[in-house]
Amino acid sequence: MATVGLPHSSTCEQAILDTWHANAVPWLHAVRGQTIASRVLVTDRAILETVCARHPRTAIDLGCGEGWLVRALASRHIDALGVDAVDALVQAAKRAGPGRFLTLDYAAVAAGALTERADAIVCNFSLLGDTSVNGLLRAIPGLLTAGGALIVQTLHPLTAMGSTYRDGWREGSWSGCGDGFGSAAPWYFRTIGGWLASLSGAGLQLTQLLEPLHPHDGGPVSMILVARVA
Numbered sequence: 144m145a146t147v148g149l150p151h152s153s154t155c156e157q158a159i160l161d162t163w164h165a166n167a168v169p170w171l172h173a174v175r176g177q178t179i180a181s182r183v184l185v186t187d188r189a190i191l192e193t194v195c196a197r198h199p200r201t202a203i204d205l206g207c208g209e210g211w212l213v214r215a216l217a218s219r220h221i222d223a224l225g226v227d228a229v230d231a232l233v234q235a236a237k238r239a240g241p242g243r244f245l246t247l248d249y250a251a252v253a254a255g256a257l258t259e260r261a262d263a264i265v266c267n268f269s270l271l272g273d274t275s276v277n278g279l280l281r282a283i284p285g286l287l288t289a290g291g292a293l294i295v296q297t298l299h300p301l302t303a304m305g306s307t308y309r310d311g312w313r314e315g316s317w318s319g320c321g322d323g324f325g326s327a328a329p330w331y332f333r334t335i336g337g338w339l340a341s342l343s344g345a346g347l348q349l350t351q352l353l354e355p356l357h358p359h360d361g362g363p364v365s366m367i368l369v370a371r372v373a
């Protein structure tokens with residue numbers, strides 16, 4: 144993955160939102176059509192098991208997309224709320240039910256638009272930016288119940304780093320997601336140290352680091368960070 148020469152982080156942050164608005168329909172088809180092999184083979188089950196292992200009564204899925212994880216949690220009797228910036232995805236999630244859904248972007252969440260707390264706050268491949276993510280993370284302690292946890296699944300730094308192991312913007316790609324997508328947005332790569340710095344800057348402390356492996360080649364498919372209020 145190439146590093147991106149765009150000078151302004153805010154340009155990249157806006158491109159992330161614009162791109163998700165523009166690609167809601169192909170994304171819906173990719174997820175519901177089970178097009179993305181790594182999700183089907185590894186990462187869907189990995190995030191679900193990590194959340195359920197904590198036996199939360201309540202959960203908030205930030206960047207919930209078309210809502211599959213909220214539905215999976217709700218079907219396990221967890222009171223789950225999904226939040227996403229893209230209204231087309233949120234409306235599709237509401238139609239598919241069960242679960243509760245709200246259209247909000249991370250800036251609104253960081254500004255206090257969410258008034259409920261949850262035992263588990265989940266971000267499944269949905270923390271894609273730099274300052275937008277750091278702002279959202281700073282709001283997490285105020286959204287967790289006592290003893291609650293933030294659970295983040297993201298690309299594994301080993302496979303996603305590209306040519307340089309340094310925090311920074313990278314070119315995006317829809318490779319492996321199927322057909323119908325337009326251009327991809329840049330995304331902000333964090334090293335493991337970068338993730339720890341973002342968590343600690345938000346008053347959060349890592350309690351568990353999981354590295355789900357590919358069943359065929361044994362390589363890491365993703366990384367799951369579990370954090371609590373420091």
Ligand SMILES: C[S@@+](CC[C@H](N)C(=O)[O-])C[C@H]1O[C@@H](n2cnc3c(N)ncnc32)[C@H](O)[C@@H]1O
Nearest residue numbers: 163206207208227228229247248249267268269
């Ligand atoms: C790769 S998709 C993951 C969706 C879902 N978590 C899943 O597992 O299928 C990333 C999601 O993050 C959402 N997202 C990205 N930036 C966001 C922001 N600033 N505010 C709210 N949602 C955002 C996108 O709209 C998109 O639905």
